[in-house]
Amino acid sequence: GENVEQHxxxxxxxxxxxxxxxxxxxxxxxxxxxxYKQELGKGPQLIIDIRSNVGEKKDQRIAVTLxxxxxxxxxxxxxxxxxxxxxxxCATLYPGTALIFGKGTTLSVSS
Amino acid sequence: xxxxxxxxxxxxxTRGQQVTLRCSSQSGHNTVSWYQQALGxxxxxxxxxxxxxxxxxxxxxxxxxxxxxxxxxxxxxxNALELDDSALYLCASSPAALxxxxxxxxxxxxxxxxxxx
Numbered sequence: 001g002e003n004v005e006q007h008x009x010x011x012x013x014x015x016x017x018x019x020x021x022x023x024x025x026x027x028x029x030x031x032x033x034x035x036y037k038q039e040l041g042k043g044p045q046l047i048i049d050i051r052s053n054v055g056e057k058k059d060q061r062i063a064v065t066l067x068x069x070x071x072x073x074x075x076x077x078x079x080x081x082x083x084x085x086x087x088x089x090c091a092t093l094y095p096g097t098a099l100i101f102g103k104g105t106t107l108s109v110s111s
Numbered sequence: 112x113x114x115x116x117x118x119x120x121x122x123x124x125t126r127g128q129q130v131t132l133r134c135s136s137q138s139g140h141n142t143v144s145w146y147q148q149a150l151g152x153x154x155x156x157x158x159x160x161x162x163x164x165x166x167x168x169x170x171x172x173x174x175x176x177x178x179x180x181x182x183x184x185x186x187x188x189x190n191a192l193e194l195d196d197s198a199l200y201l202c203a204s205s206p207a208a209l210x211x212x213x214x215x216x217x218x219x220x221x222x223x224x225x226x227x228x
Contacts, residue, residue, distance in 0.1 A: 006153075034216070043115070043201055043219030044154065089153050098144060098167055099217060101153030 002027045002094045006102030013080050015111045023090035023102050024072040032093035033066060033073045038104075039086045047088075048075070080109045113138055115220035117202050123226045124192050132187045132223045134202030142166070143185040144217060145177060146201040154201055160185055161207060189225075197227045 003026040013019050023033075031052040036044035050057045050064045050073065057064050061080075066073040077084055087106050091099040116135045124130050136143050142161045146154035156169035160179035174190040183204070189196055203217035 004153075036219075041221065043203075043221045045219065046216065049216070091153075098156040098159060098169065099154075100156070101146075103153045104151075 002030060002092060002097070002100045004090060004092055004100050004102040006090050006105060008105060009103065010106045010108070012108045012110065015080060015082060015109055017080055019077045019080055019084070019107055019109075021075045021088055021090070021105045021107075022072060023074070023092075024070075025092045025100075026071070027092075027094050028068070028071060030092040030094050033064070034091050034093075034099070035062075035064060035075045036089045036091065036101075037086045038089065044089055077107075080107075082109050082111050085109045115202055115204050115218055117200075117220040117223050119223055120221070121224045121226075123228060125228050126192055126194060128192050128227075129188065129190045130192060130225060132189075132200050132202075132225075134185045134187070134204075134220060136183045136185070136202075136204035137218050139206060140204035140218065141183045141207045142205045143179055143183065144203045144205070145185070145187045146203065146219075147171070148199040148201055148222070150198070157187070192227045194227050197225060199224050 006023045034049035037047045038044045048064050061078045063076040087104045089104045090102045118133045144159040145157040148154045157171050158168040159166045163179045176188045178186045199222040201222045203219045
């Protein structure tokens with residue numbers, strides 16, 4: 001079945017710096033790649049997603065890039081703020097099944 | 112527009128007992144998925160319900176079962192609880208049209224935290 005590897009598991013940055021989280025997947029048939037943010041005591045919340053026919057998507061300070069040949073995709077957060085501190089999960093959708101999640105990255109932004 | 116609501120938020124059970132968790136989907140959503148999130152891990156897919164029938168299942172034993180009701184709300188039942196069942200159980204809903212098209216935009220609830228002693 002599909003497997004998603006996410007790195008790093010923890011990431012600490014200074015406020016204003018950029019943060020990058022990377023995920024690799026195993027099945028080339030995967031066609032949808034969302035990123036979720038989970039704050040303490042809450043469920044995961046979708047922050048950005050990309051489909052297989054697009055290479056990059058940006059929404060204000062957040063961007064996602066997809067390299068289908070290499071089977072990896074990345075989340076980029078620029079000008080980080082303390083409220084960006086949370087656990088971030090990547091996921092992939094293999095057609096006909098459910099979302100498969102990575103193990104998460106704990107992002108800490110210090111001011 | 113109401114989001115996904117889950118109950119109870121926390122509960123403690125002992126090994127061998129049974130538990131029922133409940134979920135109300137977001138308005139306009141008629142597909143419900145359940146995920147198990149162990150501490151420090153990503154959510155793992157348990158199963159999905161669409162039109163009151165199971166529409167996909169992850170690698171979980173039959174003692175994990177579910178229901179979906181005509182109002183699209185759902186229940187997750189776990190029998191013969193084991194210590195390893197301790198986790199956050201997440202319910203997520205999605206519009207059926209998106210689910211069937213292959214893009215599964217999920218809206219998650221805050222979860223039910225189950226502790227098995």
